[in-house]
Amino acid sequence: MSIILDHVNYIYGQDTPLAVAALRDVCLQIPDGQFVGIIGHTGSGKSTLAQHLNGLLRATSGHIYFDGEDIYGKDYDMKKLRSRVGLVFQYPEHQLFEVDVFSDVCFGPKNLGLERREVELRAYEALRKVGLPDELFYQSPFDLSGGQKRRAAIAGVLAMKPEVLILDEPTAGLDPRGRDEILRQIKKLQTESGMTIFLVSHSMEDVAEYVDRIIVMNRGSVLFDDVPGEVFRHYKELEDVGLAAPQVTYILHLLKERGLDVDVDATTIGEAAETVLHALGR
Amino acid sequence: MLRDITLGQYYQTDSVIHRLDPRVKLGGTLLYIISLFFFSNPLGYLAAAVFLGIVIKLSRVPFRFMVRGMRAILFLMLITVVFNLFLTPGREIVSFWKLTITVEGVWTAVTIAVRLAMLIIGSSIMTLTTTPNNLTDGMEKMLRPLRVFKVPVHEVAMMMSIALRFIPLLMEETDKIMKAQIARGADFESGNIIKRAKALVPLLVPLFVSAFRRANDLAMAMESRCYRGGEGRTKMKPLVYQRRDRVAYLCLALYLAVSITVGRLVWLWI
Amino acid sequence: MGIVKAADVVYEYIRRDEEGNVEGITTAVDKVSLDIAQGEFVAILGHNGSGKSTLAKQINAILNPTEGTIWVDGMDTSEEDKVWEIRQTAGMVFQNPDNQIIGQVVEEDVGFGPENMGVPTKEIWERVEESLRAVGMYAFRKYSPNKLSGGQKQRVSIAGVLAMHPKCIVLDEPTAMLDPSGRKEVIRAVRGLNQVEGVTVILITHYMEEIIHADRVYVMDQGKIAMQGTPKEIFSQVEKLKKLRLDVPQVTMLAYELKRRGLALPDGILTAEELADELQKLRA
Structure with missing residues (x-):
């Protein structure tokens, strides 16, 4: 389902002395099935933006359209919207509460008012999709490792069969392998199901390999919005706002300065190796 | 809110x-x-x-x-x-x-x-x-005579000051948990009292788990900074x-x- | 003997079921020996669950080894009457910044350790000031910790340990919950402590970029020390690190990839400059 944000503004604590503009005039168009990275440092408005996409926060002004329908329209069903746009928050500890993983994943579909068989079917399917091994289904969610908890939390949202999935910092606190595993699983989900996926993160390096498009947020506004290679061209501006392009970008720029004719738009190790070898004439 | x-x-x-x-x-x-x-x-x-x-x-x-x-x-x-x-x-x-x-x-x-x-x-x-610390310091000193009656004045004061420090954190956390569960279709606002009380379970369980975790971490951090009760303690800001x-x-x-x-x-x- | 020395340390967690019967035993730390000299910067690397945090907590006498011995500045950590002296000698910074700040105001938090040690009031103030200056947080001394960023909170926690005048600081994944700029801040502060104040640093982490400046690196896996050496020596073994669920910096990875594809590059390249220099040599 396509998403359009039209001049969206959001002010935290409006009408109080501590009011802060958390989103400023955000305009975006997201077509079906895209894998989008929303990048920004802490307080840049990236999480606020994510919470607007499923109606948890309501814009102070501006409009959001899903499939052409205004979600702030009078007859729009917010509850339905939340089941169509799944949001997984940063800490899985904030949502896991049931006695075992399976019941926990059932919570979402149960709230949709589905019958028991369907609920369990969906939970099972979702747990499968996130790659959680069967023997963990009936364990307490509190006994899982960090990566497993993360998977259980994602399954809990997937079981509602959303058309759009938003993941807020899904790799925080995981070790490098755990991080790669989760990201790969998400990528697989996206290619297999055709879901639109938003990945909210503060790390360019982590998302560069996976996403089709990067939206860089800074002080509540969209700073850049393009394919990864193009965004990383602005690596100097990114630094000014407390972000960094992947190390690869820096290496390639340095090599170029030293007179090696490399393509600085490469974003992954594989691409970088390719262009270095090419420049060396091998 | x-x-x-x-x-x-x-x-x-x-x-x-x-x-x-x-x-x-x-x-x-x-x-x-x-x-x-x-x-x-x-x-x-x-x-x-x-x-x-x-x-x-x-x-x-x-x-x-x-x-x-x-x-x-x-x-x-x-x-x-x-x-x-x-x-x-x-x-x-x-x-x-x-x-x-x-x-x-x-x-x-x-x-x-x-x-x-x-x-x-x-x-x-x-x-x-x-500052709450200052306030509890004041209470501790004012109530010191009660120690004669075996009232653990220092401990109570320390407990209060820690509780005060964690209230804003736990409030923020409640907000986050609520949002996470609303995103999963939880409904905290409608239904009769029993239904509403039941709806609180997905909120309270994560909150308590997190609070206990924090308590455990904090106890460890305090011990590692040599905290061992009120005996032999000096004050940075004596009254x-x-x-x-x-x-x-x-x-x-x-x-x-x-x-x-x-x-x-x-x-x-x- | 160094400031921290471990000899064949074993730590076992006993898992119990609901009735309290022993279900099984997990060996979190398995025969670890190490010797860290005063003034060194040592990094302990490992994936989640490799036993590195359990090891760290034993240096601070929060946990006691099931077998083997740990000495901190010559004191056996299992001797109960030495506990407070040990904790003062080897201070500890934990992962979650919110769960280790006790004070409502930055300076009061930093003063908490010295207060517990019974340091006279005037000296507490001196210690608080110098510690906050050492981590660059003096300007924030009157702030509420809730108003600080994650990186700033961790620097306050470091100052809190520093005010106890330790010889050694153990940092247990101090950056795991921070964003990239917060991570940089904290690592910069830690390096400053080591180089300027001469405090021994034991940094536990799973971020590779953070250990480049360490004097020595231990890599842990399944409770054992799987690798040790200088960062260069460690990063020369890309495949082994990958097997241990770890990563290498992108530049090291790129050099490794280029070498695999036939370029004559040395192992363990750590910076972009190094790689550029080596490629320059190849073209000449």
């Missing part, structure tokens, strides 16, 4: 009131509140208002900040006022349907509203200008009365004398 509660919050700035000994502020607040119940005429409240105004001015805390803290209890105030307004017997002013407003009713309602407002603003000045504290006590005494004298003058009461 939850962030609106200013009662118990500290407002960072530098003022005479901020620098006063917490014992002065604790004692002063207590006496001030008691004084509010002694007045029998408007003059007393006027004196109390003037005193409060001066203290607010001296504290350099913006007035709107204090008023914001009152929003939470506005409803309570309204109810009390309405009840007193209509249910106090006495000389009638207006009457419609079964309700009568009396002179006494108006007086009681106004008094109660004013008293409540002053009481809350008065005590919020104490918390706004005193010693300064000149300004003695002056403050004098001012307080003066205020009490003046306000109670004028507040109880009978001939002013109609």
Whole structure:
């Protein structure tokens, strides 16, 4: 389902002395099935933006359209919207509460008012999709490792069969392998199901390999919005706002300065190796 | 929503009131509140208002900040006022349907509203200008004599100060958990009481798990910084009365004398 | 003997079921020996669950080894009457910044350790000031910790340990919950402590970029020390690191990839400059 944000503004604590503009005039168009990275440092408005996409926060002004329908329209069903746009928050500890993983994943579909068989079917399917091994289904969610908890939390949202999935910092606190595993699983989900996926993160390096498009947020506004290679061209501006392009970008720029004719738009190790070898004439 | 509660919050700035000994502020607040119940005429409240105004001015805390803290209890105030307004017997002013407003009713309602407002603003000045640590330090020292009766004064004070430090954190966390569960279709707002109580389970379980985790982490962190109870501990900010504290006590005494004298003058009461 | 020395340390967690019967035993730390000299910057690397945090907590006498011995500045950590002296000698910074700050105001938090140690009031103030200056947080001394960023909170926690005048600081994944700029801040502060103040640093982490400046690196896996050496030596073994669920910096990875594809590059390249220099040599 396509998403359009039209001049969206959001002010935290409006009408109080501590009011802060958390989103400023955000305009975006997201077509079906895209894998989008929303990048920004802490307080840049990236999480606020994510919470607007499923109606948890309501814009102070501006409009959001899903499939052409205004979600702030009078007859729009917010509850339905939340089941169509799944949001997984940063800490899985904030949502896991049931006695075992399976019941926990059932919570979402149960709230949709589905019958028991369907609920369990969906939970099972979702747990499968996130790659959680069967023997963990009936364990307490509190006994899982960090990566497993993360998977259980994602399954809990997937079981509602959303058309759009938003993941807020899904790799925080995981070790490098755990991080790669989760990201790969998400990528697989996206290619297999055709879901639109938003990945909210503060790390360019982590998302560069996976996403089709990067939206860089800074002080509540969209700073850049393009394919990864193009965004990383602005690596100097990114630094000014407390972000960094992947190390690869820096290496390639340095090599170029030293007179090696490399393509600085490469974003992954594989691409970088390719262009270095090419420049060396091998 | 939850962030609106200013009662118990500290407002960072530098003022005479901020620098006063917490014992002065604790004692002063207590006496001030008691004084509010002694007045029998408007003059007393006027004196109390003037005193409060001066203290607010001296504290350099913006007035709107204090008023914001009152929003939470506005409803309570309204109810009390309405009840007193209509249910106090006495000389009638207006009457419609079964309700009568009396002179006494108006007086009681106004008094109660004013008293409540002053009481809350008065005590919020104490918390706004005193760091909770400082406040518990003050309590600890004031209550020290109770140790003779085996009351664990230090431990209670430490517990309070930790609780105060964690309240904002847990509030923020509640907010996040609520959002996470709403995103999964949880409904905290509709249904009857039983349904609503049941709906709280997905909120309370993660909150408690997290609170216990934090408690565990904090205990470890405190131990690793050599915390072993009150014995042999020194203070970074020991409480010693300064000149300004003695002056403050004098001012307080003066205020009490003046306000109670004028507040109880009978001939002013109609 | 170094400031921290471990000899064949074993730590076992006993898992119990609901009735309290022993269900099984997990060996979190398995025969670890190490010797860390005063003034060194040592990094302990490992994936989640490799036993590195359990090891760290034993240096601070929060946990006691099931077998083997740990000495901190010559004191055996299992001797109960030495506990406080040990904790003062080897201070500890934990992962979650919110769960280790006790004070409501930055300076009060930093003063908490010295207060517990019974340091006279005047000296507490001196210690608080110098510690906050050392981590660059002096300007924030009157702030509420809730108003600080994650990186700033962790620097306050470090100052809190520093005010106890330790000879050694153990940092247990101090950056795991921070964003990239917070991570940089904290690592910069830690390096400053080591180089300027001469405090021994034991940094536990799973971020590779953070250990480049360490004097020595231990890599842990399944409770054992799987690798040790200088960062260069460690990063020369890309495949082994990958097997241990770890990563290498992108530049090291790129050099490794280029070498695999036939370029004559040395192992363990750690910076972009190094790689550029080496490629320059190849072209000449």
